[in-house]
Amino acid sequence: FEIFAPLNNKQYRLFFTAHTIALLGTGLSTIALALFAYNLDNGRAAEIISFALAAKMVAYICVAPVIGAYAHKLPRKYLMIFFDVARAAILFALPFASEAWHIYVMIFAINICGAGFTPLYQATLPSIFKDEDEYGKALSLSRMVYDFENLLSPTLAAILLLSLDFSSLFQLNAAAFLASALALGIVVFPANIASDRKSGIWHNVSFGVKSYLKTPRLRGLLSFNFIAALTGALVIVNSAHYAQNIFGQDKSVTAALFAAIGLGSMIMAFALPHLMKILTIRNIMKMGAALAIVSLMSFTLLPSLTGLFLVWFILGMASALLQTPSGLVLQQSSTLADRPAYFSAQFTLTHMGWLFAYLVAGQISQYMAIDMGMLILAGASAVMLLVGLKFWHVDDAVKLSHTHVETQHLHPHMHDEHHQHKHEGWEGPEPHVHEHRHPKVKHSHNFHIDEHHLRWPH
Structure with a gap:
């Protein structure tokens, strides 16, 4: 395998x-x-x-x-x-x-x-x-x-x-x-790579979340992950309620429902390496979102315990498609030095989504019939799918042409393509800190939000 x-x-x-x-x-x-x-x-x-x-x-x-x-x-x-x-x-x-x-x-x-x-x-x-x-x-x-x-x-x-x-x-x-x-x-x-971020507690703590949200494909990724949170919270919060209170089954059926979603996810995990060779990550996540929406809507056609098992199984498959490739998108969107900040931002923002989703799932079971609750979540997921596709363009490119205005500033740096300047001898080994000038330049390279690229080029 x-x-x-x-x-x-x-x-x-x-x-x-x-x-x-x-x-x-x-x-x-x-x-x-x-x-x-x-x-x-x-x-x-x-x-x-x-x-x-x-x-x-x-x-x-x-x-x-x-x-x-x-x-x-x-x-x-x-x-x-x-x-x-x-x-x-x-x-x-x-x-x-x-x-x-x-x-x-x-x-x-x-x-x-x-x-x-x-x-x-x-x-x-x-x-x-x-x-x-x-x-x-x-x-x-x-x-x-x-x-x-x-x-x-x-x-x-x-x-x-x-x-x-x-x-x-x-x-x-x-x-x-x-x-x-x-x-x-x-x-x-692997050895840590020095970051060129400025010092300052708030600047460093907020850097990951701000940079994440400034990156269009990551805003799209967050939208797709929120669909996974909505459907995942539905399963975690309501499986026992649906199995035991709605369909009158015992705890073993609740356990079987959790097994169904886990089995669906594991089967799709086996298939993903092959899918990644033939589809873009954006299309894989779009397929996951579509699966989640269709499965939730399909319960109205088969409103039974069998239908619930089928929906849970398909949601497991959708969950794997929506969440598993996230690391590749984050890798593509960040420099090696800043990667922990981006992954931490993903961890924080997705768990905020899960917290909200848990509250929504609890209210759905309390105030709505099972089929209506699933239709509401299908509608919310469809909205998030459209938002995700709007942020994450189909022609999304990693390498972008952009212009740097003339800048003079001070921060830790190595002498890479953005740092070619003279020294007086006192600056010390790299990475070192001294005031330096960047001339105006237009060039093209793999683009990430960082200390020298504070906003996404349009």
Whole structure:
């Protein structure tokens, strides 16, 4: 299978192993937390879990841009190892929690680590591969493992709890993060590339989000990712309600619905490496959006449990098409030095979309019939598809002709095509900082929003 070809790369194999172990640890800890909250105070279990999930979103939205802002100045390898070790330490301490607020603090801390670890993993991945096709296959493999973890974690947690108590399960989760840290310790990370960004806390923290939103194809990508959030939130929030309250089934049918969407996503993950050879990423995402819209509308033709399974399966396929190629678009849209800031911006903005989508999905199940709710989401997804296509033009080009006005400024820099000037001898080794002049020039190259390209050429 083509999807497994990247595992021939030793560094990626270790990197992939570390991420997979950490992902499984995260899945187990989420389930264990829910059961632990019920055990601690079954009357307030739902309140504790909902607050913990809200804390997770706050951590993801607020912390990721800060990590991305300074990732180019910090050793990524040791930072990722630190996040793994910190999560392990928190999980070791979690069984000693005796109050609800203890759980809130610990879960918020765990998710701060997750908000730092995940964008760094995503930003480092393209640096391991020189070939874009191999990177595309690695993205598909990561997607498949993510879906497999979603399917496996609940079953594995249930099996483990037959012979382990909560304390042992949390210790096992902690051991998973330590194993991930050990695997990362063996990986040879690509060297950090110096960024030419100016100093200043707010400038660095806001750089990723501002640059992301100034890039038309990334605004289109965000629109497509929002469709994935709307449909994904529908599944996560409403599967149990639809299966048990609408169709009168038991919990096993709820689990089967989650399996259906996971299976659809995994099948499409296998197909994506081939699709990427014959279709543009824009067309792949457009196909994913169309699949999502058609599947939601089709439920009105087959308003039954069978129809629901079919819709969920197709939404899984659509989700893989909408989300998996995102890394390639971000790689195409950013310089190597600024890539962590862009990936962190993607992480933050998409989770803001998921937060909104969760609220919408909850209201749909509360106030609308199942078929009407799906039609509303199909309409919203169609609007986002049109917005995405408007931002991300069909003739989108990476290499653009543009003009630089004459500028004199001061910032860290290397002597690349934008920095050809004389020195007096005191400036020191590169990258160095001194005031320098840029003459007016018109040229063409792969265009990214950065310190020298502050707006998109029209």
